Amino acid sequence: MRDLVEESGLMIEAQGLRIARGGQRLLDVAHLRLGGPGPTVILGPNGAGKSLLLRCLHGLIGADVGAVRQNGRPLDGDERARQAMVFQRPVMLRRSVAGNLDFVLRRRGLARRQRQDRIADLLAEGGLQSRGGQSARSLSVGEAQRLAILRALATEPEVLFLDEPTSALDPGATQAIEALVLRASTRGVRIVMVTHDIGQARRLAADVVVMMGGQVVEQGPAAQVLDDPANGAVRRFLAGELIF
Numbered sequence: 447m448r449d450l451v452e453e454s455g456l457m458i459e460a461q462g463l464r465i466a467r468g469g470q471r472l473l474d475v476a477h478l479r480l481g482g483p484g485p486t487v488i489l490g491p492n493g494a495g496k497s498l499l500l501r502c503l504h505g506l507i508g509a510d511v512g513a514v515r516q517n518g519r520p521l522d523g524d525e526r527a528r529q530a531m532v533f534q535r536p537v538m539l540r541r542s543v544a545g546n547l548d549f550v551l552r553r554r555g556l557a558r559r560q561r562q563d564r565i566a567d568l569l570a571e572g573g574l575q576s577r578g579g580q581s582a583r584s585l586s587v588g589e590a591q592r593l594a595i596l597r598a599l600a601t602e603p604e605v606l607f608l609d610e611p612t613s614a615l616d617p618g619a620t621q622a623i624e625a626l627v628l629r630a631s632t633r634g635v636r637i638v639m640v641t642h643d644i645g646q647a648r649r650l651a652a653d654v655v656v657m658m659g660g661q662v663v664e665q666g667p668a669a670q671v672l673d674d675p676a677n678g679a680v681r682r683f684l685a686g687e688l689i690f
């Protein structure tokens with residue numbers, strides 16, 4: 447397997463992560479390193495543990511045992527501040543579209559003029575130039591997801607976790623999100639994205655992690671994992687068989 451660490455400044459590493467509830471193993475990840483320059487896509491069927499893993503990597507939930515390290519350091523406040531996360535169904539603040547971005551920029555301590563410039567840039571980046579004054583809660587689902595990503599990008603994260611950001615979207619809205627994510631990746635934001643859409647993994651991923659039954663069953667460069675997986679269950683999943 448290619449060593450992903452050498453290619454990027456930022457490396458996230460999970461070691462011996464285990465979560466069990468009611469005697470059932472939900473997550474059991476022996477070792478995972480995320481550090482390549484392009485997007486990493488975490489792929490797998492429903493209930494595979496993809497969201498749990500993402501939440502652990504972002505420090506939202508702690509594993510029963512095991513640890514997440516970023517750049518060799520425990521995931522403390524300073525390290526977490528370098529991360530942002532966008533959820534499947536983002537919650538918008540009860541403010542305008544611009545107000546949602548302004549909220550984040552204020553917390554970063556930007557002066558009014560700087561905030562205005564940055565908001566204009568972000569709205570243009572997300573194709574929401576004409577929506578700045580509109581209530582964020584009145585946006586379409588696709589527009590709201592774009593705003594959620596812009597709001598995350600407004601924190602200037604080094605790593606952006608995305609949990610199935612296009613699962614409720616049609617192809618056009620999905621394309622707009624994927625373009626936004628790829629531009630962020632090109633600018634150097636480390637993308638780690640969960641999906642169960644194999645086509646999306648093919649379109650976006652530089653590296654792929656496949657999860658099943660709470661475990662990482664395959665990981666590596668996208669072409670290798672998607673076209674020539676070693677694991678039989680992964681082969682069947684990628685071939686479109688119903689895996690559960």
Ligand SMILES: Nc1ncnc2c1ncn2[C@@H]1O[C@H](COP(=O)(O)OP(=O)(O)OP(=O)(O)O)[C@@H](O)[C@H]1O
Binds near residue numbers: 492
């Ligand atoms: N707080 C919890 N308590 C008990 N079980 C949980 C909890 N959170 C998640 N689970 C269970 O852990 C398993 C993995 O859930 P997870 O949401 O990570 O799956 P997933 O791969 O993201 O699936 P999907 O694609 O459907 O979102 C599921 O069986 C889920 O019911």
